[in-house]
Amino acid sequence: MTKQEYIEYWKAVSEKDWTAAMHLYESGDYLHSLFFAHLVLEKLLKACWVKDNSLDIPPKTHNLLVLLSQTTLSPSVEQLRLLSQMNQFQLDSRYPDYKLNMYRIATKSYTGELLQEIENTIKWLHNSLS
Template sequence: MDKEQFEAEAVARYWFAEATEALTVAGHLMEKADYSYALFFAHLAIEKELKGLHAIRQGRHAPPIHNLVRLANAVGIELDERQTEALLRITAFNIEARYPDLKREFRRQCTAEYAAEQMSLVREILEWLKSHRIS
């Protein structure tokens, strides 16, 4: 195994571990009923999984962006319409949880039921992305 491949794998392992940690934090925040930040960390989990996939598939660091559709495209993953819509919705969690003028409205939207539905979607997307680690 050459040095460049080893570094790509090390970078990927780092991002995959970070993705797992972000999902764990999202779960803790769900338990505390802090739904908007739970969804923010759920977004981070997918973003970090995609950045790990980028390291493996492209052999270099992922671009420093947070748009999940753009990251998936940079990785080379083909998205269907449902996946594109899901990633766009999840990308919004990053923006809406961070900016004060959007945060208020987003928090009102983040009921226990809404957050649980979105976390289920995030877990589904993460499992699908993990299947791309070896293909």
């Protein structure tokens, strides 16, 4: 695969995860909606990583800030805050004790507000890949 094909791959799989995140939100499964929204951001950051690095395979990390730090992106303070906030919905949310606490946090209003912010960040990441 070419570098551009890798980038397109990450973009395509992120779109499927965004669709899943929205379906989960609409069905009332707010925690899993945010888990999939994290995957969207992770995959788009991996596309940016591929664009900005000589290798085509990004690091195997779920940490959005680590991925961001290895790109040439210049996020706003709000985008940095969002990426940091979204890190709590990565791998740790798969563990039951952590998950119980996250269910309390992931209310309908909290999730809805975050998804709006995420949508803006998705647009910013897509623009950086154009």
